[in-house]
Structures are given as structure tokens and as C-alpha cells.
Amino acid sequence: MKDLRTTFLDHVKKGLNGKALPLRVIFWDGHEYAFDEPTLVTMQLKSASVITQLLTGSALDVLGEGYVEGTIGIEGRYQDILAVAEGLSDAFPAKKPKTGILHKALHSKAKDKEAIHYHYDVSNDFYKLWLDRNMVYSCGYFKTGKEDIDVAQEQKLDHICRKLHLQPGEKLLDIGCGWGGLLTWAAKHYGIQGVGVTLSEEQFAFAKERIEKEGLTDQVEIRLQDYRDIPERDYFDKVSSVGMFEHVGRAKLPEYFEVINRVLKEGGWVMNHGITASQQDDEAGHHSGSDFMDKYVFPDGEIPHLWRVVRDMAGQNLEVIDVENLRPHYAQTLIHWVDRLEAHKDEATAMVGDKRYRIWAIYMAGCAYAFWRNWSALHQVLAIKQTGEELTPRPWERRYQYENDQYRLAEPDWGDL
Secondary structure: OOOHHHHHHHHHHHHHOOOOOOEEEEOOOOOEEEOOOOOOEEEEEOOOHHHHHHHHOOHHHHHHHHHHHOOEEEEOOHHHHHHHHHHHHHHOOOOOOOOOOOHHHOOOHHHHHHHHHHHHOOOHHHHHHHOOOOOOOOOOOOOOOOOOHHHHHHHHHHHHHHHOOOOOOOEEEEEOOOOOHHHHHHHHHHOOEEEEEEOOHHHHHHHHHHHHHOOOOOOEEEEEOOHHHOOOOOOEEEEEEEOOHHHOOHHHHHHHHHHHHHHEEEEEEEEEEEEEEOOOOOOOOOOOOHHHHHHHHOOOOOOOEHHHHHHHHHOOOEEEEEEEEOHHHHHHHHHHHHHHHHHOHHHHHHHHOHHHHHHHHHHHHHHHHHHHOOOEEEEEEEEEEOOOOOOOOOEOOOHHHOOOOOOOEOOOOOOOO
């Protein structure tokens, strides 16, 4: 009977099928093996149990958990580590999950608040170390790819405001407002009256203080509130939701968009910005790496495919007029974040501990890799509330999103007909 070390090596060689793997493995008993030279990554398996886990689980989940928990040591650049991890996942493919979790049973108000607390209430000072100066925790918007994170995030904030065609005095609701970056930008540069809601107590306190310091208390209100508890009806001209609906749950998307329909005026606009699956997702919502994300990063998070988003928006009289995929923008944003986090490793570790530092570093590096590899996408979907038969106001073209030219209202010209 083969020992676990030999079993591991045979599995990897068979899975590689002749492909190169620049990996050196150091086993728990001191033995070493290099698959190819030069080696770019060194992986130390500190326990034989890691191989047992690889044989019965998902390689990406096992490797991620082992790195976080310290049973696996890894040295190398993140992009090389992740490429090696992908190669190992071919040798140890994810097993189909058992009849699993019914996601529709999740996402109660209490569970959602608990999940948000876990991820976002780490420490405002921790996020300050690696986010941009506006504290925006969603993908930036690059025009050349060479911008720093501060410029990219301000370009994104402005892109959203332009896309929503914000006008002075309009009422804007930002669902999942984070640290208040978008509302602050929209109030200062577009003159809106804004309301932001968040479930994070840390974000709520920071955003309120920020609004006061900026002198915007007459324009912006921040609430510690579940989106389902927003009381307004037919009130807001525009709604933004950026990096929030990943926490909603697929089964809850119709309710989520129903809330948006309820709070919007007829003809009001909504821009939903969120991570989407690159492939039509299975109803179990399970993919390689998802167990790691569920356990360590985003408890109860669910990523829908674009088709589901558009369908559920249409089911709530939200007519989609524009869709933009920002997949490369998020990959580049995450690279900036990881680089900045690494540059502040000592400070970050002192704040949140070594384990949580490793979680955030590998999660963000892994997500950057996933976006580049088309394992995930990011879509901005712009829609208009249209419940009647008459055409609600909208532009003829997209030019208004990029240039300071006249907004050309789409109106039928019947001529002599």
C-alpha cells in the first residue's frame, strides 16, 4: 500500500498530464520533491492529514484553510502561488457536495447582520491601511490601468454618478453605503440629497462622523438599517447599490429588487454594482474555493449569474437599459489592495492578528486571480422603474456617461405618421 507522500506525488503527476508545475514540496518528515525547475513556489506540508484532506475535498479550499491555519507553509509571489494552486486543483478536483445547504433558509435579518459584522466590523483602522483615501471597498474604474487606487476609485465614484445622471436636489438612496464614500462624492460634486443604509456598526459610526466633518449633514443621512426596513415609498429619484447584493442571497433577490421598486419614484433609476458568476450557477451555489470563502471571508455570501439578476429586476418592473462588465477593473483593484496590505503587514498584524491578516491577503489575491481567469465577473446593471405603458425618460445613447455634452432625451418623433 502506498504511503501518503507517494500517493500525493502520483496524483499530482497524473493530474498535470505533462504540464509544468514550478513547485517544491517539503513534507512533514523532511523529504523534498521539486516538480520542475526553477521552482517559483515552495510549499511545506506540516502534517500528513493535509494529503488526506486533498484526497477527499476541494484543493483550493484545503490549501486556503491550511495556509490560514498554519498546517501549510507557502513561499513565493502570490500570482505564482495561485497558479500552482490551480495546477493542484486539477490533480485533486473538487468533489460534488452532499445534498446541501438550502440557501433560501439563510439571510434572515439577524443572520445577515451577523455576517456583515464578521466581515466589515474588523476595524476601520485596518481597512484604512489598504483602501483608498475615500474608503471605497468595491472595484475601482480604470481608464488606462496605470492609475493608482485613489484615482481609480474617484473615477469609479464619478462613473456611477454620471451613469445615474444625478442632478442637484435629487434624492439618492445608497443601499449598503459602506463608509459613505459614494454619498459624500455625490453630495459634494452633484448636489444630491442622500440617504445611506448599512448593517455595519463600524461603517455607520465612521460614515456619520465623516458626513459631519464634511459639513454635509443637511444633505446626507446615514442609517444603521436593514434594506428591508427602509420605510420610504415612491420617494427616491435614484438608487445605488455597490458591492452589497452579494450578501442578499439568490432566493432573496426578488425581495431585494421589490424593495428597490417600492422606494423608487416612477421613472426612477437604479444602478446595481456587484460580483456575478462567470458561468450559469448551479442551484447548490457550490464551486471550488467556496467553502473557504464561506468559512473565513463572507459567511452566507452568494454570487448570482447575470441572467438571474436581469430576470429578477424585470420581475419587479425594473427595465434594464445598460449593462457593463468591469471584470478586469476588479482584478486590478484587488492587486492594488493586496500590495498595499503587504506594505503594511506589521501594522495590520498588530491590529487584527496574523491569522486574519493571512485570510485577507490570500482571499484578495485569490479573487484577483479569479477575475483575471474569468472565474468571476463584476457587472453594473442600470435600470429604470417602468410600471406604466408610456416611455419613461431615458437617453438615446450612452455618451452622457463619458462626456459633458447635452443629455439627449429619447422621445418618439412621429413625423407625418
